[in-house]
Amino acid sequence: MEEQKEYKPWQFKPGNPGKPKGAKNKVSPEVKYRVESILEMLDDDIQELINSMSDKEKIRMWFDLQEYIRPKMNRTAVEIEKEEEITEIRFVFKPEAQDEEGCEDK
Numbered sequence: 001m002e003e004q005k006e007y008k009p010w011q012f013k014p015g016n017p018g019k020p021k022g023a024k025n026k027v028s029p030e031v032k033y034r035v036e037s038i039l040e041m042l043d044d045d046i047q048e049l050i051n052s053m054s055d056k057e058k059i060r061m062w063f064d065l066q067e068y069i070r071p072k073m074n075r076t077a078v079e080i081e082k083e084e085e086i087t088e089i090r091f092v093f094k095p096e097a098q099d100e101e102g103c104e105d106k
Contacts, residue, residue, distance in 0.1 A: 012018055042049075050058065080086075 007013055050061075053061070
């Protein structure tokens with residue numbers, strides 16, 4: 001008996017060759033050009049805009065940008081048996097000696 005392999009929703013099934021040669025990307029070069037031109041216009045004003053943001057807005061922006069440069073961690077459930085008030089929660093991040101490209105952190 002052959003054991004059937006389970007495929008994830010994003011995996012190609014046997015016999016599916018994937019994206020055909022010459023198929024167009026979802027984002028056209030024109031769209032990329034337009035977005036790039038908008039970003040260039042905002043480059044001059046970005047520092048001023050960030051300085052005018054509230055602390056809450058800055059924290060939200062920092063939080064939102066994290067997913068683009070750092071891997072997401074799995075959520076961990078913590079069960080507390082005692083009914084004591086939590087007075088402090090501390091997150092400790094230890095920097096790696098080298099990042100994924102092999103560059104040393106400074």
